[in-house]
Amino acid sequence: MHSIHTYFTDHMNYDFDDFKNENNWRPNSSGETRIPVTKPVEYSHHPAVMAVADFGYDERVVKKAYESLQKSGSTEITGTRLLEAIFQLEENGRHNESTNSTETEQQLFNGTQKAKLDNLKEANKNKSTEEATCNPDLELSIRSLEEENQNLKDQQTCKICLDEPIAIVFLPCGHLAACTNCAPALRRCPICRAFIKGTVKAILS
Numbered sequence: 001m002h003s004i005h006t007y008f009t010d011h012m013n014y015d016f017d018d019f020k021n022e023n024n025w026r027p028n029s030s031g032e033t034r035i036p037v038t039k040p041v042e043y044s045h046h047p048a049v050m051a052v053a054d055f056g057y058d059e060r061v062v063k064k065a066y067e068s069l070q071k072s073g074s075t076e077i078t079g080t081r082l083l084e085a086i087f088q089l090e091e092n093g094r095h096n097e098s099t100n101s102t103e104t105e106q107q108l109f110n111g112t113q114k115a116k117l118d119n120l121k122e123a124n125k126n127k128s129t130e131e132a133t134c135n136p137d138l139e140l141s142i143r144s145l146e147e148e149n150q151n152l153k154d155q156q157t158c159k160i161c162l163d164e165p166i167a168i169v170f171l172p173c174g175h176l177a178a179c180t181n182c183a184p185a186l187r188r189c190p191i192c193r194a195f196i197k198g199t200v201k202a203i204l205s
Helices: 002-022 047-053 059-071 079-126 129-134 136-155
Strands: 168-171 176-178 198-201
Touching: 047 059, 047 079, 059 079
Parallel strands: none
Antiparallel strands: 168 176, 168 198
8 A cells, every 4th residue: 555655656756856957947946836827819910810820910000909808808719709890990080081971072062052143143243133033944954964964963972982984893793883993902892781792794885
């Protein structure tokens, strides 16, 4: 019985010594042995970051989402949580862009309306009273044509930059919403938010 106890005691001491050597345990100045602290995984080598990087997202967006998860106190950052954080950042950014675009459109609209009003006042000054009363239908027709022309321009303008003509069809949703310059940077359709799996260049007559 004594020999069995001695065997297990010696064996456990041997295994513990090996464990300390393998894990680089070192006693401190007081003779106490402390367990080494595991270093946190670097951002670029984090499994979730490496997995999300394969989807083609901008590295700055991925890093911003990763840092936001760390600040929120998430104990475990997974690929799913990181993607959700990226979607939230994109949604917030798209909302800000939409707000800015709306303000820009409103400013342009106000400027256009003011210019039209000034032109109309100038035209009324140059017209005689008789001409103004004889051609009200013609003036109304001209206004209708101008408004229709503006609506057609808005429908054929890129929804991202609001400048270039739309030319790219997103697949599989089929929406035509961006120009050739803006389309490559998009991961989701700006109209229906569906993931873009392919694009086709449209030829508008």
